[in-house]
Amino acid sequence: MRSTVVVLLFALALAGCTIEVVPPGGTPDAGSAPRTVDARVDTAAVDAREVDEQTAVSVVDEYWRREFARQGEVYDPPRVAGGYRGSSGPSCAGQPSVPGNAYYCPPSDFIAWDDSLMAAGYDQIGDAWVYLVIAHEWGHAIQARLASSQVSRAIELQADCLAGAAITGAANEGLVQIEEGDDVEISRALSAVADDFPWTDTSSHGNAAERTANFNRGSRGGVEACL
Numbered sequence: 073m074r075s076t077v078v079v080l081l082f083a084l085a086l087a088g089c090t091i092e093v094v095p096p097g098g099t100p101d102a103g104s105a106p107r108t109v110d111a112r113v114d115t116a117a118v119d120a121r122e123v124d125e126q127t128a129v130s131v132v133d134e135y136w137r138r139e140f141a142r143q144g145e146v147y148d149p150p151r152v153a154g155g156y157r158g159s160s161g162p163s164c165a166g167q168p169s170v171p172g173n174a175y176y177c178p179p180s181d182f183i184a185w186d187d188s189l190m191a192a193g194y195d196q197i198g199d200a201w202v203y204l205v206i207a208h209e210w211g212h213a214i215q216a217r218l219a220s221s222q223v224s225r226a227i228e229l230q231a232d233c234l235a236g237a238a239i240t241g242a243a244n245e246g247l248v249q250i251e252e253g254d255d256v257e258i259s260r261a262l263s264a265v266a267d268d269f270p271w272t273d274t275s276s277h278g279n280a281a282e283r284t285a286n287f288n289r290g291s292r293g294g295v296e297a298c299l
């Protein structure tokens with residue numbers, strides 16, 4: 073994805089301004105993602121990923137700022153604690169960070185992610201990965217701002233739905249460009265690394281088909297479709 077207006081919205085034009093994620097059965101190499109993260113540090117790759125992380129944060133934040141304004145609501149964004157390594161991340165309610173995870177901490181209202189989770193997805197899948205992870209965690213922050221009656225019991229799948237609404241909504245508003253292949257990257261992100269990281273654990277987040285269906289619901293129907 074890119075944040076500047078440079079290329080035609082090829083995927084959007086084809087899909088009617090919706091990111092359509094193909095079913096996980098149609099993706100290559102599902103489940104075959106490497107389980108180890110290369111320990112070598114590629115400085116340029118790290119820089120590129122960190123730029124994408126910062127862009128994803130600003131794009132998703134701006135989308136929700138506008139959405140709350142449309143609803144006549146005051147928007148107070150969550151804090152972004154950003155990347156951490158292993159168990160050295162910010163604790164949440166006294167609990168240490170979990171290696172390989174990304175999370176939203178409700179009592180302290182912040183979002184954090186393990187650099188290794190971002191790096192693995194970025195390297196194996198592509199830049200759409202960081203947008204998905206950040207938009208999903210932001211979705212949990214949005215849930216914390218909703219009336220309890222609007223928060224689904226399937227809290228992880230609703231966060232995927234809100235991520236779809238935010239990414240596609242941001243693209244429709246010109247905040248981010250969807251590049252050809254981003255839809256495939258997001259589909260692979262929702263399925264290919266399942267169970268390799270706590271963040272993609274099917275027991276807590278739903279299986280790949282459920283995650284894909286919920287992302288698509290938000291992508292097609294917007295925020296209302298997720299509530």
Ligand SMILES: [Zn+2]
Nearest residue numbers: 208212228231
């Ligand atoms: Zn989640």
